Amino acid sequence: MNPALQGVITIIVGVGGCIGYFYLSNQFLDKVLFPARGKHIGRNINRANMIRPWLFLFPAIFALALYLGYPVIETLRLSFTDRSLDGAFVGFDNYAQMASEPKFWEAMRNNMLWLIIVPAMSTAFGLLAAQLTDRIAWGNVAKSFIFMPMAISFVGASVIFKLIYDTRPANQDQIGVLNAIWLMFEGGPGSYLFLRLLPAGIVICFALLMAYVLYLALKPLFRREAGAGGSWWSVPLRLFAGFVAAWMIWLSAKSVFSVLAAEFAYGSPQTWLTLPFWNSFFLMVVLIWIQTGFAMVILSAALRGIPEETIEAAILDGANPFQIFFRIKVPQIMGTIVVVWTTITLVVLKVFDIVFAMTNGQWETQVLANYMYDKLFRANDWGVGSASAIVIMVLVLPILVWNVYNARKEMS
Amino acid sequence: MSSIAGTKSGLTWAVQISVVLLVALWLFPTVGLFVSSFRTADQISSSGWWASMLPSERNETLRTANPDTQVQENGTWVIQGNLFEADRQAEISAWGITSQDIAAYTPGETADMGEDGRLTVEANGDYRLVNETEFSGRRGERVFVTASSPPEFTLDNYREMLFDPSNREGMTKAFFNTLTVVIPATIIPIVIAAFAAYALAWMRFPGRALLIAAVVALLVVPLQLALIPLLKLHLAVGIGKGYLGVWLAHTGFGLPLAIYLLRNYMVGLPRDIIENARVDGATDFQIFVKIILPLSFPALASFAIFQFLWTWNDLLVAMVFLIDATGETTVMTKQIVELLGTRGGNWEILATAAFVSIAVPLAVFFALQRYLVRGLLAGSVK
Structure with a gap:
């Protein structure tokens, strides 16, 4: 059958079937099962109203259970079995095998880098873009252009950026922008400014931000008498956040040093996607480029929601624009920043297409989702593949719990 | 919030410029791909897409027509025509007759090639090769030109x-x-x-x-x-x-x-x-x-x-x-x-x-x- 025809039939059957189901089942309930007449009329109406929600919910619950609920459990089960042994239970063998593979640890290491850098950069750029565009006349036009990459597929974006990273031999004109720019650097003062001081400055800013996080996380622990309520788990959570921040500061210090000391190969075109370690960053740029628009849209709405009086009061008190931004605005939208950060974190955990299309995990760019795809469909090893899917699930779990907790708090 | 009291106009300008830069940075990658999709394979591989907006200047080696197209005029032998292919628009900024010195002459000048004759090349590619003796051989003279072509785009890829x-x-x-x-x-x-x-x-x-x-x-x-x-x-x-x-x-x-x-x-x-x-x-x-x-x-x-x-x-x-x-x-x-x-x-x-x-x-x-x-x-x- 022609797929287009099949598609039309599916739409008709699917949509018509759904509506027909809802209509007929409601009719059946009201007219046949518990008719609103006769001597049990009151009881019948009550019963019908008890059943009706489930008629409305049934297709959704069925689809969710089958397409998201069941797979979670089944994947967990598969991760303890071995396909080549006819699905026999093998305990933690798959996990042990996975832990012994260097490629898995490479994927973990890269995923951690992605998890730190992409949400941080996207949120920072998004906040910057939101703050700047809110203050100018043509801000909405600027916003749509920065937001536009959201509509572009990861694969399309990969092609776009592969053109930027393209390399030609040294004696030809470069057609990749990055190499064309790179060849302009010759090791003079300009190179020192742009390739050493500027990146070092950015990393130092990041370290300062982390120091601020560290301060925020640990401050209440030293001032318990101030009566900051909070649950029993807030202490370990704060300690953990503080630890992560301290670790980031240490990493930043190390990378500042390495940027200042590194030897650059001036004058020769680079194949950017095969440079170990750095190539991961070139892949991250693609996702940052896409996600910044998302962060900008959400944060810009939050910035507009800030009560005007707080800003006016700050101006009257003589605050300068930077103070207004960092001390009045940012603290008030902290909740939204966390939401944006976690949402981008979720995207990063599942990032697959970009790596698959650009390097396919070669040259030390592997990430978990692509590792999993490799195991499932290339090595046909469903056990290890499922085990790595479970690893992704475990990494998502804290965010899941946090979201459910917040949603419930909001509803009650 | 655009009307914050005390906002300095200098800062407003800085904001405007930063937004322009940011938007340019974010659009640049997509525009690159878009422009490239309208260029031919040769154009894409010979120059960056950002150069395609401007007239591109290239060094080329062209040839005059074969000696059998020569005509006799007032006792001299003449070969004339246009160096470029039929439908190409280009402008020559300099030309030469040896590969050692490809920019020896400006358009309109005449190069004396001794017993091979005298060559005049105009900016639009028209040339006139004149000699007192009959031209021989099977191929035309080589001419080295520095020519700039206007931007050129095509729908052929699509x-x-x-x-x-x-x-x-x-x-x-x-x-x-x-x-x-x-x-x-x-x-x-x-x-x-x-x-x-x-x-x-x-x-x-x-x-x-x-x-x-x-x-x-x-x-x-x-x-x-x-x-x-x-x-x-x-x-x-x-x-x-x-x-x-x-x-x-x-x-x-x-x-x-x-x-x-x-x-x-x-x-x-x-x-x-x-x-x-x-x-x-x-x-x-x-x-x-x-x-x-x-x-x-x-x-x-x-x-x-x-x-x-x-x-x-x-x-x-x-x-x-x-x-x-x-x-x-x-x-x-x-x-x-x-x-x-x-x-x-x-x-x-x-x-x-x-x-x-x-x-x-x-x-x-x-x-x-x-x-x-x-x-x-x-x-x-x-």
Whole structure:
């Protein structure tokens, strides 16, 4: 059958079937099962109203259970079995095998880098873009252009950026922008400014931000008498956040040093996607480029929601624009920043297409989702593949719990 | 907040310039691909796309016409014509007759080549080669020119990738395959989710809070977990790999967001309208179809755009549930990944293919951006 025809039939059957189901089942309930007449009329109406929600919910619950609920459990089960042994239970063998593979640890290491850098950069750029565009006349036009990459597929974006990273031999004109720019650097003062001081400055800013996080996380622990309520788990959570921040500061210090000391190969075109370690960053740029628009849209709405009086009061008190931004605005939208950060974190955990299309995990760019795809469909090893899917699930779990907790708090 | 008292005009300028830079930086990559898709393979591989906007200056080696085209004029032998091919527009800024000195003469000057004659070249490529003795040999004189050509763009790439039936790498089929995947996968979840969202928003029953929590939880479950169990399920019940499977998968994966967005929107609808309708004897089904659905149009549109973009741009779900070994049902994203593998250096093909797949989402984006933004604001868990 022609797929287009099949598609039309599916739409008709699917949509018509759904509506027909809802209509007929409601009719059946009201007219046949518990008719609103006769001597049990009151009881019948009550019963019908008890059943009706489930008629409305049934297709959704069925689809969710089958397409998201069941797979979670089944994947967990598969991760303890071995396909080549006819699905026999093998305990933690798959996990042990996975832990012994260097490629898995490479994927973990890269995923951690992605998890730190992409949400941080996207949120920072998004906040910057939101703050700047809110203050100018043509801000909405600027916003749509920065937001536009959201509509572009990861694969399309990969092609776009592969053109930027393209390399030609040294004696030809470069057609990749990055190499064309790179060849302009010759090791003079300009190179020192742009390739050493500027990146070092950015990393130092990041370290300062982390120091601020560290301060925020640990401050209440030293001032318990101030009566900051909070649950029993807030202490370990704060300690953990503080630890992560301290670790980031240490990493930043190390990378500042390495940027200042590194030897650059001036004058020769680079194949950017095969440079170990750095190539991961070139892949991250693609996702940052896409996600910044998302962060900008959400944060810009939050910035507009800030009560005007707080800003006016700050101006009257003589605050300068930077103070207004960092001390009045940012603290008030902290909740939204966390939401944006976690949402981008979720995207990063599942990032697959970009790596698959650009390097396919070669040259030390592997990430978990692509590792999993490799195991499932290339090595046909469903056990290890499922085990790595479970690893992704475990990494998502804290965010899941946090979201459910917040949603419930909001509803009650 | 644009009217903050005390904002200095210098700072405003700094803001304007920063935004211009930021927008330029964000547009630059896409523009690069877009421009490249209108250039020929030769142009793309010989210069960066940013140079294509300006007249390009190149050094070329051209030849005068063969000696057998010479004519006799007043006792001298003359060969004349134009150095460039028939339909080419170019302007010569300098020329020479030896490869050691290719810019020895300016247009209009005459070079004396001794017994080979005297050559005059004009800026538009017209030349006149004059000699007292007859020209011999089989080939014309070599002329080295520095010529600048005006920007040149072509639609041939699109013609080849879209309308050439003999091109097996063409995007037409993949385009329609993608369309076939997207439309049912966008419409069906909306219908299912709308009913469920109404129940979760406006009906009272035990377990409602739990169900809402479950939807929020499923919102973030990575679909990677679903790949193998569902593929096994599809193979076991006979759906196999194909459109039906991919429609069902997209429906399942899209439902949590659909229910969440729609429920949040429906909860905010005015209670009075619904209660009045109830008092007037409307059934839940009637309330839903006649009141809730029309009022929820913005939320339905938001989700529809999300699901459309997500299914159009999806690679993983299509690869797992749809595309079989024959490759008959390949979608655009998969086709592009394959082209990246086989035609890694052919940017005219890659750029065109990518732009064909990007064009529709971009059009949807710019036309319906309002709803997309609204959906984003409602959909990010607060």
